[in-house]
Amino acid sequence: MSEDAEPMVCATCGRLPEEESAARLTWARGREGDRVVWTCEECSRRHLRSIEGKLDSAWW
Known part of the structure; x- marks a missing residue:
């Protein structure tokens, strides 16, 4: 399955x-x-800062 098959959705806010x-x-x-x-x-x-520090999104 291609990565492009999934729709773009913000993993944080759902936008x-x-x-x-x-x-x-x-x-x-x-x-x-x-x-x-x-x-x-x-x-x-x-x-x-969390993204640049490569923190898992569960921490933000």
């Missing part, structure tokens, strides 16, 4: 992008185990 092609430029993409997770630009800004 869906208005336009997926634009969101691919502004949202943060990460991996938790075997799954790809997306974080919207608002949550990315709010949790920037």
